Amino acid sequence: xxxxxxxxxxxxxxxxxxxxxxxxxxxxxxxxxxxxxxxxxxxxxxxxxxxxxxxxxxxxxxxxxxxxxxxxxxxxxxxxxxxxxxxxxxxxxxxxxxxxxxxxxxxxxxxxxxxxxxxxxxxxxxxxxxxxxxxxxxxxxxxxxxxxxxxxxxxxxxxxxxxxxxxxxxxxxxxxxxxxxxxxxxxxxxxxxxxxxxxxxxxxxxxxxxxxxxxxxxxx
Numbered sequence: 001x002x003x004x005x006x007x008x009x010x011x012x013x014x015x016x017x018x019x020x021x022x023x024x025x026x027x028x029x030x031x032x033x034x035x036x037x038x039x040x041x042x043x044x045x046x047x048x049x050x051x052x053x054x055x056x057x058x059x060x061x062x063x064x065x066x067x068x069x070x071x072x073x074x075x076x077x078x079x080x081x082x083x084x085x086x087x088x089x090x091x092x093x094x095x096x097x098x099x100x101x102x103x104x105x106x107x108x109x110x111x112x113x114x115x116x117x118x119x120x121x122x123x124x125x126x127x128x129x130x131x132x133x134x135x136x137x138x139x140x141x142x143x144x145x146x147x148x149x150x151x152x153x154x155x156x157x158x159x160x161x162x163x164x165x166x167x168x169x170x171x172x173x174x175x176x177x178x179x180x181x182x183x184x185x186x187x188x189x190x191x192x193x194x195x196x197x198x199x200x201x202x203x204x205x206x207x208x209x210x211x212x213x214x215x216x217x218x219x220x
Contacts, residue, residue: 006071008063011132016056023049025170033160033167083129091122109155109165116169117146145172 023045030042073081098114120142127135149168157164 006073006077009060011130012056012059012063015059016053019049019052019056022173023052025173029162029167029170032162034162035160038160080129084126087122087125087129091118094118094121109163110150112166113146113149113169116142116173119173120146142172145169 026045027042030038030045095115095118098118099111102108102111102114120139123135123139123142127133127139146169149165149172153164153168155165159167
């Protein structure tokens with residue numbers, strides 16, 4: 001498996017990407033709803049996004065500044081990258097096909113929940129590929145929100161001035177602090193790595209992997 005440093009930087013960057021995308025949809029939905037309550041939530045969301053982004057940037061900076069250079073990409077890493085590209089290409093292709101079919105069938109209102117469903121599905125293989133179990137939860141939440149909206153909410157339902165089939169899945173992208181969970185997890189990993197380096201340098205063993213300390217029960 002690739003080193004913690006090479007692994008953590010992409011995870012933190014992915015967290016920032018998810019926060020940006022989910023926040024964009026949530027902000028658009030709240031702006032379309034247009035009620036007083038929606039405007040209050042919109043202001044709170046804007047502050048939360050700034051906090052998420054600050055945490056994510058802090059994670060990346062902490063990892064970059066941690067001892068040791070980013071190691072060269074391993075054969076396992078190249079295989080993982082190639083499979084990641086396959087998953088993303090399949091996701092984009094599925095979204096394009098689904099959107100085209102819905103547009104032809106004149107069900108444009110179902111595009112957003114269907115797209116969110118596809119995004120949720122794409123996290124399931126990524127969970128196994130990157131060995132990140134929380135991606136299973138995230139993907140399942142995306143799928144559940146979309147399916148519940150399609151099954152239980154009438155297509156012509158409005159929330160304020162926004163269509164419910166647009167607003168609810170879009171807000172679901174930002175529900176349960178999904179982006180925050182990913183950023184916080186990456187931050188915890190970065191802090192763990194930095195702390196684990198300290199006893200390594202104290203005993204004068206530079207190249208011994210961190211996992212070896214955990215297994216042997218060594219401490220500074």
